[in-house]
Each structure stands twice: as structure tokens, then as C-alpha cells.
Amino acid sequence: MYAYSEFDRAFLRTRNTQFRAQVERRIAGNLTEEEFRPLRLMNGLYLQLHAYMLRVAIPYGTLNSAQMRQLAMIADRWDKGYGHFTTRQNIQFNWPRLNDVPDMLDALAEVGMHAIQTSGNCVRNVTADHFAGAAADEIADPRPVAELLRQWSTDHPEFQFLPRKFKIAITGSPNDRAVTRAHDIGLRTVLRNGARGFEVIVGGGLGRTPVIGKVLADFIPEADLLPYIEAILSTYNSFGRRDNKYKARIKIMVNELGLDDVRARVEARFRTLRAEWQGVDQHILNDLRRAFAPPAFRVAPTDGFDTAYQRDPGFRAFADTNLAAHWQDGYAIVTISLKAHGATPGDASSDQMRLMADLAERYGHDELRISHEQNVILPHVHKSDLPALYAALKTAQLATANIGLASDIIACPGMDYCALATARSIPVAQDIARAVAAREHDIGGLKIKISGCINACGHHHVGHIGILGLDRAGVENYQITLGGDATETAALGERAGPGFAYDQIVPAIERVLDAYLDLRRGPSEDFLATFRRLGAQPFKDALYLPEVSAHAV
Amino acid sequence: MSRRFTPSVVTANDLFEGDVVYLTPDQGWSRDLSHAQLFTDARAAEAALAQAQAQSDRLVGPYLAAARSGPNGPEPAHFREAFRARGPSNYPHGKQEAGMCRP
Ligand code: HEM
Ligand code: SF4
Numbered sequence: 001m002y003a004y005s006e007f008d009r010a011f012l013r014t015r016n017t018q019f020r021a022q023v024e025r026r027i028a029g030n031l032t033e034e035e036f037r038p039l040r041l042m043n044g045l046y047l048q049l050h051a052y053m054l055r056v057a058i059p060y061g062t063l064n065s066a067q068m069r070q071l072a073m074i075a076d077r078w079d080k081g082y083g084h085f086t087t088r089q090n091i092q093f094n095w096p097r098l099n100d101v102p103d104m105l106d107a108l109a110e111v112g113m114h115a116i117q118t119s120g121n122c123v124r125n126v127t128a129d130h131f132a133g134a135a136a137d138e139i140a141d142p143r144p145v146a147e148l149l150r151q152w153s154t155d156h157p158e159f160q161f162l163p164r165k166f167k168i169a170i171t172g173s174p175n176d177r178a179v180t181r182a183h184d185i186g187l188r189t190v191l192r193n194g195a196r197g198f199e200v201i202v203g204g205g206l207g208r209t210p211v212i213g214k215v216l217a218d219f220i221p222e223a224d225l226l227p228y229i230e231a232i233l234s235t236y237n238s239f240g241r242r243d244n245k246y247k248a249r250i251k252i253m254v255n256e257l258g259l260d261d262v263r264a265r266v267e268a269r270f271r272t273l274r275a276e277w278q279g280v281d282q283h284i285l286n287d288l289r290r291a292f293a294p295p296a297f298r299v300a301p302t303d304g305f306d307t308a309y310q311r312d313p314g315f316r317a318f319a320d321t322n323l324a325a326h327w328q329d330g331y332a333i334v335t336i337s338l339k340a341h342g343a344t345p346g347d348a349s350s351d352q353m354r355l356m357a358d359l360a361e362r363y364g365h366d367e368l369r370i371s372h373e374q375n376v377i378l379p380h381v382h383k384s385d386l387p388a389l390y391a392a393l394k395t396a397q398l399a400t401a402n403i404g405l406a407s408d409i410i411a412c413p414g415m416d417y418c419a420l421a422t423a424r425s426i427p428v429a430q431d432i433a434r435a436v437a438a439r440e441h442d443i444g445g446l447k448i449k450i451s452g453c454i455n456a457c458g459h460h461h462v463g464h465i466g467i468l469g470l471d472r473a474g475v476e477n478y479q480i481t482l483g484g485d486a487t488e489t490a491a492l493g494e495r496a497g498p499g500f501a502y503d504q505i506v507p508a509i510e511r512v513l514d515a516y517l518d519l520r521r522g523p524s525e526d527f528l529a530t531f532r533r534l535g536a537q538p539f540k541d542a543l544y545l546p547e548v549s550a551h552a553v
Numbered sequence: 554m555s556r557r558f559t560p561s562v563v564t565a566n567d568l569f570e571g572d573v574v575y576l577t578p579d580q581g582w583s584r585d586l587s588h589a590q591l592f593t594d595a596r597a598a599e600a601a602l603a604q605a606q607a608q609s610d611r612l613v614g615p616y617l618a619a620a621r622s623g624p625n626g627p628e629p630a631h632f633r634e635a636f637r638a639r640g641p642s643n644y645p646h647g648k649q650e651a652g653m654c655r656p
Contacts, residue, residue, distance in 0.1 A: 098570075426642070
């Protein structure tokens with residue numbers, strides 16, 4: 001993992017001291033809210049419906065056990081004993097008091113963490129495949145490049161006031177777990193003639209105008225990446241719209257100028273910039289690669305795993321559902337579900353955080369990851385340790401075997417916390433999870449994603465089933481989209497039709513699932529494949545003509 | 554021009570806690586909507602709002618929120634205000650913790 005240098009530590013100390021003084025001036029009445037607001041947002045401090053919210057960056061989702069323990073300490077000392085992990089691999093504390101925030105930031109700095117650029121029109125937390133450095137299908141660990149991007153974009157003087165927020169995601173695997181096609185820039189590692197480079201995707205995004213990103217360059221050699229990205233940002237800084245906040249994202253610029261025009265401008269800018277880069281970035285990258293070197297893997301028998309797998313059906317379900325293939329023999333990637341049936345998606349109590357930190361230390365080479373799907377991952381666990389790990393997870397409601405299933409729902413905070421929300425999302429997720437629990441293993445792989453307004457923080461457009469909460473004439477109303485996909489075959493879901501009332505949305509989702517179970521060719525044809533074969537109509541019939549479809553089957 | 558004024562309360566977030574507060578008839582601030590003053594007159598409401606806006610040393614973002622008169626005092630007219638008056642629905646946090654809201 002990357003450890004902060006003295007430069008990083010000094011920078012953070014200065015920033016935190018500045019912010020402490022700003023908070024004091026606000027409290028003393030020397031700053032108005034209009035003056036203070038941009039300053040607090042630059043430090044990740046929002047004001048939501050019921051309280052402030054502090055959003056802390058977890059760069060590319062990677063944490064060590066000391067950092068996780070510190071998050072637990074912060075949750076206990078200054079919040080309500082829990083934290084909320086988000087789709088952008090951040091953690092949000094929902095109840096800090098203004099006076100306490102400077103102390104919280106100092107506590108974060110102690111473990112090399114901060115809340116800088118988690119808000120505002122700058123380059124936000126760079127997100128990455130949560131299986132980075134562990135996945136069997138990986139070409140290269142994307143985190144050294146992600147860290148390089150983080151260092152380059154943090155406090156970059158030219159890019160603090162972009163037309164709008166800017167989100168970069170990176171993956172090292174052909175199987176895209178980082179939703180690269182729904183980001184302002186998506187980077188996919190590719191090999192060409194044995195050399196590493198990136199496919200650069202631009203102009204993806206969700207929100208009120210969802211767009212699947214387009215390929216700006218099919219191969220940028222690794223050594224050219226930073227100047228190329230700088231060229232994109234610089235083009236966006238010049239030509240992105242500042243007259244209308246809803247048209248300010250780079251996706252609108254790409255749509256208005258056209259992809260070819262954008263490419264020509266970026267390439268022209270790149271030619272100038274390339275000459276100015278003297279290769280320092282590549283030296284840094286080499287050092288970073290050492291920082292992200294794989295841990296000292298163990299060679300040991302895995303009989304213990306095999307025995308437990310045969311004997312314990314609970315462990316078997318957990319192993320079948322929550323493990324992913326590691327490139328190292330004898331190892332597995334463990335996804336810990338923060339979606340116990342009926343729990344708030346993405347929330348972890350301080351006790352759960354401490355347990356996960358302990359387990360990472362004992363069994364996981366001290367590494368944890370936060371996924372955009374709001375779960376926690378132990379990327380490197382030897383299979384012989386899995387039975388003990390599973391037993392420990394069970395003691396803290398962390399052993400739910402539902403990864404990738406219907407109850408593994410992404411949900412934004414919605415109207416329970418968010419000031420922009422038009423409806424709740426958390427209780428809808430809780431109710432769906434409870435309703436599908438008994439049959440979700442039969443249903444198989446399914447991504448349900450819920451947002452509480454058109455900003456789409458819950459990624460509903462790219463859910464196999466997406467749910468968007470709206471305010472229709474003063475009551476909560478939920479629109480369903482079908483057939484979205486967040487992976488390398490990314491697609492936006494199709495609106496099914498009129499929305500459903502709060503008390504009708506769970507039955508509506510159940511009808512879609514009933515229809516799927518009737519229509520599929522067998523358990524190996526998952527929901528998305530069935531949808532792609534048949535189109536939306538049979539699912540729409542199930543939603544809107546329940547009697548008819550009940551007779552038809 | 555004479556659009557009917559919707560009865561409203563003056564509400565904001567507390568600067569220190571962030572919690573939702575309401576202007577009371579005695580010019581104080583309460584965390585309990587039922588203690589709020591319900592304005593039925595547009596001019597009086599605007600004047601109270603202007604006074605709230607001047608209190609930026611203790612409030613953030615004051616505005617007029619539509620409300621109705623109920624047996625125990627003002628009640629929210631819209632579900633967003635109902636959530637602000639009560640707190641989140643996934644945990645008994647915020648005002649619910651303080652035992653401040655009636656179910
Ligand atoms: C204070 C709470 C939040 C506010 C004010 C907020 C605001 C917004 C806004 C305004 C957009 C639309 C941007 C645009 O279309 O230009 C957006 C998009 C998004 N937000 Fe949030 N959000 C909040 C919480 C969250 C949370 C909790 C998550 C993660 C669970 C999140 C992740 C995202 C994602 C993934 C998108 C869509 C991707 C995109 O930027 O196009 N946000 N948010
Ligand atoms: S989608 Fe809307 S309701 Fe949900 S967190 Fe984003 S801004 Fe808030």
C-alpha cells in the first residue's frame with residue numbers, strides 16, 4: 001500500500017489547520033454561510049437534512065487495518081457508532097457536529113486519510129476495481145496508476161474550478177468491476193504487443209442525462225497517460241459549459257462538440273503537453289509499483305477448506321457466493337456483505353469495522369477494500385483460513401451469503417439523509433432484501449440499484465433492475481428501469497412505464513422476479529440474459545398487467 | 554398576483570448540530586415542529602424569514618416550509634418536511650433519539 005510521505009503529511013497538516021481556523025471564524029460570526037459553504041465543501045463537509053455529513057475519501061477503495069480501526073474510533077467518538085460506505089468508495093459520517101469536524105480531520109490525518117476533493121468541481125476520489133491486485137483475470141494492478149492520478153490531481157492548481165465535478169475510474173481487468181463506462185474518464189488496462197496501456201473512455205455519467213462513455217483512444221501507452229489525461233481535463237476546462245450546471249459535465253461537451261472534434265482538440269493539446277512531461281511521473285510510478293507489490297503469499301494445504309465445504313452448508317453457500325478467484329493458487333478474494341437482509345446497504349457499525357480490521361490483519365495481509373457495490377473486501381485470504389474467517393464474520397452479522405444476488409442492493413442515502421432527495425431509497429432496499437431473501441439463490445445473479453432522485457448516486461440506470469424515487473404530486477413514487485448493465489457490456493436500463501407508490505414498489509419488483517423465473521431457460525440463464533433474449537415486454541406485462549400475466553403462465 | 558399564501562413555518566438547520574429547527578411564537582428556536590409558529594399571513598411570514606436570515610451566527614439556510622394546523626400544533630404539509638421533523642427511517646436517530654417526536 002502507499003504510505004504518506006512527509007510532503008503529504010505536511011500538506012494535510014496545513015490544510016487541517018486552515019480548516020480549523022475557518023470553522024472557528026464561522027462560529028465566531030466572522031464568516032457568513034455563503035462564504036463558509038465552499039470552504040467546508042472543499043473539505044468534504046456537507047449539510048444534509050438532519051445534520052452535517054463528512055465524506056472521507058478512500059482512494060481506489062484501499063484501506064489497511066489501522067485505517068479501518070481509526071474510522072471505527074471516529075464513528076464512536078464523534079458520530080453515532082457507524083459509517084456509510086458509498087458507491088464512490090468513500091465513507092460518510094452522518095452525524096458530526098461542526099465543532100468536532102477539525103478534530104475528526106486530524107484523526108484521519110493520523111492514518112493518512114482526508115476528505116479533500118470529496119466535493120466540489122474538481123477531480124474526485126479516483127475509484128478502481130475493488131479486486132485490484134488480486135483478481136485472477138487481471139492484466140495489471142491499476143492502483144499504482146490510480147495513486148499517481150490521485151497525487152497529480154490533488155490540489156492541482158489548474159483543476160480546482162472545473163466546470164463541474166470530475167470522476168475517474170480505472171480497472172486492470174477485462175471484466176469491468178469499476179463501472180468505467182459511467183465515469184467522466186474511464187480507464188481500462190489493455191496490452192498491445194506486450195506493452196501496457198489504457199483504453200480511454202470519456203463522457204460517461206449517470207445523473208439527469210445518463211450517457212455510456214465513448215472510446216476516445218483505444219490505446220494510450222502507460223508513459224503517455226498522465227499528459228493525455230491532462231490534455232482531456234484542460235480541453236474540458238476550456239470548452240466545458242459553465243453557463244448551465246446541468247450541461248456542465250464533460251459528457252455534454254462530448255455530445256455537443258462530437259467525439260471526433262474532442263479527440264482532435266485533446267490530441268493537439270496532448271502534443272504540447274507531452275513535451276513538458278520529463279518523465280518524473282514514470283519514476284514516481286515505478287516507486288508506487290513497489291508500494292503496491294503483492295504481499296508475501298503463503299504456501300499451505302487447503303484441506304481445511306475442503307472439509308468445511310463438504311460438511312457445513314452455511315460455509316458452502318458463503319464460499320459459493322462471496323468468494324472470487326484470486327490469481328495466486330490457494331488464495332481467494334472474500335467479499336463481506338454489508339447487506340444483511342433488512343440492514344441499511346453500505347452501513348457498518350464500529351464493532352463491525354473493528355472486527356473486519358482484525359480479520360484483515362490476522363488473515364488478509366492487512367488489506368481491505370471498499371467496493372462501489374457498498375461491500376467490504378478482503379482481497380488476499382488463504383483458503384485454509386476461510387472457515388475461521390467465516391465463523392468470526394458470523395458473530396457480527398457479516399456472513400450473509402448474498403454477493404451479486406437480489407438483496408445485494410446498491411442504495412443511495414435518499415430522503416432519509418440527503419437534502420436533494422425526492423424520495424427514500426434505504427427502506428425500499430431493506431424491504432426488497434427481506435422479501436427476496438428466501439428465493440434469491442434460486443433467482444441467481446441480479447443487480448438492483450436504487451437512487452432517491454435523478455442525480456443517480458445509486459447507479460439505478462445501470463442496474464439490471466433500477467429504481468428511481470421521485471416526488472409525484474407530494475407523494476413518493478418509484479420508477480423502474482430494466483436491463484441496465486454496469487460492466488464492460490454497459491447499457492442504460494429502459495424505463496418500464498408509470499411509477500409505483502411506496503407500498504407498491506416491493507410487490508412490483510416481486511412480479512418482475514416471478515416473470516423472470518417463469519421465462520428463463522434454466523438457472524444458467526440469468527436475469528440480464530433473459531431480458532436480452534426477450535426484451536422488456538414480458539416484464540412490462542408482469543408489472544402492469546398482473547392478472548393477464550398470471551393467467552398466461 | 555393574489556396567489557393564496559400557504560400557511561408556513563420558518564425552519565432552518567442549526568449551525569452547530571445541523572439539526573432542523575423551527576421558529577417559535579416567542580422568537581426562539583425549537584427542534585420540535587409542534588412548537589413552531591404557524592404563519593397564515595404572507596407578510597408576517599416574510600418578515601419572520603428576514604429576521605431568521607439575519608441570524609447566520611446560529612442558523613443555516615432558513616426558509617418557509619408549508620405546514621398545517623394540527624391538534625398538537627403545526628404538522629408537515631409535505632413528506633420531505635415530515636422526514637425533517639422526525640429524522641431518518643432506518644434508525645431511531647436524530648429527533649427520535651431525543652424522544653422529541655410523536656409517531
Ligand atoms: C450529500 C449527499 C450527496 C449529494 C449532495 C450528491 C449530489 C450529487 C449530484 C448533484 C449528482 C449529479 C451530478 C451530475 O449529474 O452532474 C450526483 C451524482 C452521483 N453521486 Fe452523489 N450526492 C450525494 C451523495 C452520494 C452518495 C452517498 C453516493 C454514493 C453512494 C454518491 C455517488 C454519486 C454517483 C455514483 C453519481 C453518479 C455519477 C455521476 O456523477 O454522473 N453521491 N451526486
Ligand atoms: S441520488 Fe439523489 S437522493 Fe440519492 S444521494 Fe444522490 S442526490 Fe441524494
